[in-house]
Amino acid sequence: MVSIKQIASDMGVSTATISNALTGKGRVSQELVTRIQTRAEELGYRPSIAARALKTGQTGILGLVMPDLTNPLFPRIAQTLSIQADKRKLGILIADSRGSADEQSEALRRLLDRGVDGLIVVPQKGTTPDPMPVPVAVLNTASDPGNSVSADHSGGGALVARHILDIGHRKVVILGGDQVSEVQRDRIAGMTDALPSDIGVDVFWGDAGVEKSVAMVQTGATAIMTTSDLIALQVRTELMRTQISVPDQVSLTGFDDMSFSSIMHPALTTVAQNVDEIASRAIDIISAKISGNMPDHEGETVPMRLVVRQSTSIPNHIFSRRPPR
DSSP: OOOHHHHHHHHTSOHHHHHHHHHTOSSOOHHHHHHHHHHHHHHTOOOOHHHHHHHHSOOSEEEEEESOTTSTHHHHHHHHHHHHHHHTTOEEEEEEOTTOHHHHHHHHHHHHHTTOSEEEEOOOTTOOOOOOSSOEEEOSOTTSTTOOEEEOHHHHHHHHHHHHHHTTOOEEEEEESOTTOHHHHHHHHHHHHHSOTTSEEEEEEHHHHHHHHHHHHTTTOOEEEESSHHHHHHHHHHHHHTTOOTTTTOEEEOSSOOTTTTTSSSOOBEEEOOHHHHHHHHHHHHHHHHHTOOOOOOOEEEOOEEEOOTTOOOOHHHHHHSOOO
């Protein structure tokens, strides 16, 4: 590894000047700082984590605990957090709690043992992370009192419900995956709150709810709104099995705009999180907490975005009432 001493010798300046230029301390002209940083990068210089820890008491490493890396949403969030951390010259160690509250606690302890400066946690549904001796930022939902920053899940539910309402649906089904999940409960609350009282609404949960939702189409429901794209994919499979057409006989919506949602047939109407903004704010929050500059604040919410695709359309009974052109 290239050392500060080697860079100083290469450039013919003191080691103190090199150190000040690379750490932003001392009086070094901007022109020389730029030259030193460029040359250090060319030579492959990387600051020593061990030396930094001895000098500052911090490693520059964050811990990230994700609930289930087999879910396509969470690797995307982890990657975006890693990119945002890298921009601030921070590293991230990632742990997967694998759907288990006990494993979440163990993952947090393992990361602490590795000397992380702070922790970012996307908690297991229905859990609160254990108290930690380092700063913690929680990415969950507004209804979680410990939430630091999250998508506006309730607002996202309202967006998709208003879309379904605006295109003419008056009997709808809402399907969630797990009633323990604060995120899914907030999404469903947003949907139901946005629908007027004269709209027929049935809410189901879990795998059994997939068959119940499809059965409701046969009794007049014209739209199924789900709390995730993965659940929407399950519903689409069941609809195909029972030969119910989307969107001709029923409109279908998801949540999270996962990579497969745009290539489903038909492409899925969904709600997208601003993952870049959430990740950026999460890194800002944990960095401020580590430095001691974070005032007390309530959890922040980042607006979501409706993505309208071909899986939703005007109900057939409205089409049938329209006069020919």
